[in-house]
Amino acid sequence: MGTRILAVEDDERIRTAVKMALEDEGWVVEEADNGEDALESFSRHPTDVVLIDIMLPGIDGFEVCRSIRRNSDVPIVMVTARADTHDVVAGLEAGADDYLTKPFAPKELSARIRALLRRARTSDPGISHLKFGDLEIVPEEGMVLRDGQEVHLTKTEFRLLVELAASPGRVFSREVLLERVWGYGYFGDGRLVDVHIRRLRMKVESDPANPRHVVTVRGLGYKLQT
Amino acid sequence: MSVMRFLPATRRLGLRARLTLIFALGAALLSAILSVTTWELTRENLLLQRLDAARQSAIANATFVSKELKLPRAADASNFEKLLTSLPTPEGAQPVISYNQDVGGKPAAYAKDPLQFGLNDLPEKLRVTVTSGQAATMRYYARKDNNPYLAVGIPIASSNASYYEAVPLQDVENALDGLGISLLGAAALTTLAGGLFGFWISRRALAPLTEVGTAAGAIAGGRLDTRLEVSGDPDLDTLTVSFNEMAAALESRLDRDARFASEVSHELRSPLMTLAASIEVLENSRDEMPERARTALDLMRADVERFQQLVEDLLEISRFDVGAITLHLDEVLVVDFVIQAVGAAGAGGIKVIYDEDVGEAVVRLDKRRFVRVIANLLDNAAKYAGGATSIQIQLASRNAGEGGQSHEVVRIAVEDSGHGVPADERTMIFDRFSRGGEGGNRGADSGVGLGLALVDEHVRLHGGTVWVEDRLDGKAGARFVIELPAVPESEPHLAEPVAV
Numbered sequence: 141m142g143t144r145i146l147a148v149e150d151d152e153r154i155r156t157a158v159k160m161a162l163e164d165e166g167w168v169v170e171e172a173d174n175g176e177d178a179l180e181s182f183s184r185h186p187t188d189v190v191l192i193d194i195m196l197p198g199i200d201g202f203e204v205c206r207s208i209r210r211n212s213d214v215p216i217v218m219v220t221a222r223a224d225t226h227d228v229v230a231g232l233e234a235g236a237d238d239y240l241t242k243p244f245a246p247k248e249l250s251a252r253i254r255a256l257l258r259r260a261r262t263s264d265p266g267i268s269h270l271k272f273g274d275l276e277i278v279p280e281e282g283m284v285l286r287d288g289q290e291v292h293l294t295k296t297e298f299r300l301l302v303e304l305a306a307s308p309g310r311v312f313s314r315e316v317l318l319e320r321v322w323g324y325g326y327f328g329d330g331r332l333v334d335v336h337i338r339r340l341r342m343k344v345e346s347d348p349a350n351p352r353h354v355v356t357v358r359g360l361g362y363k364l365q366t
Numbered sequence: 367m368s369v370m371r372f373l374p375a376t377r378r379l380g381l382r383a384r385l386t387l388i389f390a391l392g393a394a395l396l397s398a399i400l401s402v403t404t405w406e407l408t409r410e411n412l413l414l415q416r417l418d419a420a421r422q423s424a425i426a427n428a429t430f431v432s433k434e435l436k437l438p439r440a441a442d443a444s445n446f447e448k449l450l451t452s453l454p455t456p457e458g459a460q461p462v463i464s465y466n467q468d469v470g471g472k473p474a475a476y477a478k479d480p481l482q483f484g485l486n487d488l489p490e491k492l493r494v495t496v497t498s499g500q501a502a503t504m505r506y507y508a509r510k511d512n513n514p515y516l517a518v519g520i521p522i523a524s525s526n527a528s529y530y531e532a533v534p535l536q537d538v539e540n541a542l543d544g545l546g547i548s549l550l551g552a553a554a555l556t557t558l559a560g561g562l563f564g565f566w567i568s569r570r571a572l573a574p575l576t577e578v579g580t581a582a583g584a585i586a587g588g589r590l591d592t593r594l595e596v597s598g599d600p601d602l603d604t605l606t607v608s609f610n611e612m613a614a615a616l617e618s619r620l621d622r623d624a625r626f627a628s629e630v631s632h633e634l635r636s637p638l639m640t641l642a643a644s645i646e647v648l649e650n651s652r653d654e655m656p657e658r659a660r661t662a663l664d665l666m667r668a669d670v671e672r673f674q675q676l677v678e679d680l681l682e683i684s685r686f687d688v689g690a691i692t693l694h695l696d697e698v699l700v701v702d703f704v705i706q707a708v709g710a711a712g713a714g715g716i717k718v719i720y721d722e723d724v725g726e727a728v729v730r731l732d733k734r735r736f737v738r739v740i741a742n743l744l745d746n747a748a749k750y751a752g753g754a755t756s757i758q759i760q761l762a763s764r765n766a767g768e769g770g771q772s773h774e775v776v777r778i779a780v781e782d783s784g785h786g787v788p789a790d791e792r793t794m795i796f797d798r799f800s801r802g803g804e805g806g807n808r809g810a811d812s813g814v815g816l817g818l819a820l821v822d823e824h825v826r827l828h829g830g831t832v833w834v835e836d837r838l839d840g841k842a843g844a845r846f847v848i849e850l851p852a853v854p855e856s857e858p859h860l861a862e863p864v865a866v
Contacts, residue, residue, distance in 0.1 A: 157639075326733070
C-alpha cells in the first residue's frame with residue numbers, strides 16, 4: 141500500500157490535475173474540496189501527508205491545519221497564493237511543516253513530501269539517549285521528555301531538535317537547517333526555520349520567551365545547549 | 367490636462383516680493399499725504415498768526431504815527447527816530463515811515479535803523495499799492511539778504527505818507543524746515559516699517575501655501591498618505607480640505623489600480639496551477655506521443671512558463687506600487703550568492719570572475735528576490751545579446767555625498783557580447799515595458815519588458831543602483847552593473863532573524 145496523500149483544494153480543475161500528476165509520481169491521493177470533508181476524511185482514513193490550500197470556503201486552511209494538529213503529527217504542506225504575506229507565517233504557526241506557492245510543479249511537491257517523510261536521524265546512530273538538563277531525547281523511539289514528562293512534537297519539530305542535538309553547542313545556520321531538515325538548497329525560506337524554532341521552544345522550554353536550550357546566536361543561527 | 371492660472375503670465379516678482387512692495391508703497395503714499403498735510407497746516411497756521419499779529423500791530427502803530435505826523439515837532443528829523451523807536455512793534459519788526467512826495471530838504475523816508483532796514487528793503491509793488499492809498503500785505507524775500515519778510519503797509523492820507531511794518535519770517539521758515547525734515551524722516555521710517563510688515567504678513571499669509579507645496583512635493587515623491595493639518599481657519603480650510611480630498615482620491619485611485627493588478631495576478635494563478643499540473647501529466651506520457659504532439663507539448667510548456675513569469679513579474683511590480691514589499695534581508699557572502707544565483711538560473715556555464723579581496727565581502731539582501739535580479743540580467747543578455755559572457759564581482763569605494771566619507775560597495779557586472787546599449791537608451795531601458803530601439807535583434811522569445819524594470823526597483827529597494835555601460839575591455843557588448851553597499855566588517859551583524 142502506497143503513501144496516502146489527502147489533497148484539500150476547492151478548485152476542481154486544480155484538484156483533478158494535481159491528483160493525476162501526484163498519482164503519476166506513485167502516491168495514493170485522497171481528495172477533499174472543503175475543510176469539513178477534509179477533517180472527516182482525515183479521521184476515517186489513515187493519511188501520511190496532508191496538502192491544504194489556505195483559501196478554502198467555510199473552514200479555512202489555517203483552521204483545518206490546527207484541527208489536524210490537535211491530535212496528529214502528520215506532515216502538512218500548505219499551498220498559498222501569496223509567498224510574501226503573513227499567510228506563510230500564519231500557516232506555519234498553525235502547524236504546517238512546509239509550504240508551496242501556486243503555481244507549483246507537482247514534481248517539486250513530490251520532492252517536498254519525500255523530504256518530510258524522511259526519518260529523523262542522528263549523525264551517530266549509536267547514540268540512543270541524549271540529555272540536556274531537564275530535556276531528554278530518545279531518537280530511536282522518537283520521544284522527547286521534559287522533566288520526565290513526554291512532550292509531543294511533530295515529525296519536523298523532532299527532526300529539527302535531533303539535528304541540533306547531534307552537535308550540542310554547535311551553531312547551525314538557517315541554510316544548514318533548511319538543507320538538513322527540509323531538503324532545501326541555498327534559496328530556501330528562512331522563515332520555515334524561524335517559525336519551527338518558535339514552535340519547538342513552546343514545547344521544550346519551560347519559559348519559551350527566555351529559551352535555555354534552543355538558543356538564538358545573533359546573526360548566525362541557532363544552537364542547542366544544556 | 368488643465369492648468370489653472372492664478373497669476374498673470376508676465377509676472378517678474380514673486381508673490382512675497384510683490385506683497386512687500388505693495389505694503390511699502392502704501393505706507394509711503396500714506397505717510398507722504400500725512401506729512402504734506404501736516405506741513406501745510408502748520409505753515410498756514412504759523413503764517414496766519416504772524417499775519418494777524420503784524421496787521422494788528424501795524425494798524426495800531428499807523429494810527430499813532432498819523433497823529434504824531436500832524437504835530438509840529440514832526441518836522442524835526444531827530445524826532446522821527448524817537449518816534450520809530452517808541453513804537454510797540456513785535457519782536458524784530460522793522461517800522462518804516464515814508465512821505466509820498468519829496469518834502470523840500472527833508473529825507474523822504476525814516477527807518478528805525480536805516481542801515482539795517484530802509485524803505486528800499488520793502489518791495490516796489492507794495493510801495494506802489496500803499497502810495498496809491500490802499501493798505502496791503504505782502505510776503506517777500508528781501509533783495510539785500512534774501513531773508514523772508516512779511517510786510518504790512520498802511521497809507522496815512524492826512525500827511526500824504528505811508529507807514530510800513532516788516533516782520534521777519536526767518537524763524538517760521540526755520541521751524542517749517544525742521545518740521546519738513548522730521549516729517550521726511552518719519553515718512554521714510556514708515557515706508558520701511560510698511561515694507562517689513564508686508565514681508566512679515568506675506569510670510570505668514572503664504573506659510574500655508576509653503577505647507578501645501580511641501581505636502582504636494584511629498585505626494586509626488588511617493589508618500590501618498592501625506593495630508594495637511596486642518597487649522598480651523600475658515601479661509602484656509604477650504605484649501606486644506608480640498609487638498610486633502612485630492613490627496614485621498616489620488617491615493618485610493620493608485621491603490622485601486624495596484625490592487626487590481628494584484629487581484630488579476632492572483633486570479634491567474636489558479637488556471638496556471640491547473641496548466642502546470644496538466645502539462646506534467648502529459649510529460650509523463652511523452653514517450654507514447656507522436657512527434658507532432660511532443661512539439662506542441664514543448665511549445666505549451668515553454669509558454670506556460672513564460673506566462674507564469676509574467677504573472678510573477680506583474681505581481682511583484684504591483685507590490686512595488688502599493689509599497690507592500692517586505693524584504694527578508696540576509697547577510698550573504700556576495701561571491702557565494704552570485705554563484706548560487708547563476709546556478710539557480712540554469713546558467714552554470716557562465717564564468718564568475720572575482721578578485722581575491724571580494725571573497726570575504728558581505729552584502730545584505732533578500733536572497734529570493736535578488737536571485738530574480740541576477741536571473742533577469744542573465745535573461746536579458748540571453749534575449750538580446752546571445753547570452754552573458756561573464757559575471758564580474760568587484761569591490762569599489764564610493765563617496766557618500768557631502769560628508770566626503772567613502773564606503774565600500776560591491777559591484778556585480780553582467781557582460782555580454784551583443785551590440786551594446788546606445789547612450790540615449792541607457793536610462794529608458796530600465797523603464798517598464800520598454801524594449802530599447804533594437805527591436806529587430808530579438809529572438810522569437812521576446813520578453814515583456816518588465817525584467818529590467820524589476821531589476822531597477824529591487825536594486826533600489828536594497829539601497830543600491832544599477833546602470834548599463836560599455837564593456838570595460840573595449841569589445842562590443844553591454845555591461846550591466848549592480849552596485850550594493852558592502853556590510854562593513856566592524857558593523858554588528860543582524861540581530862534576531864529578520865525573515866519572520
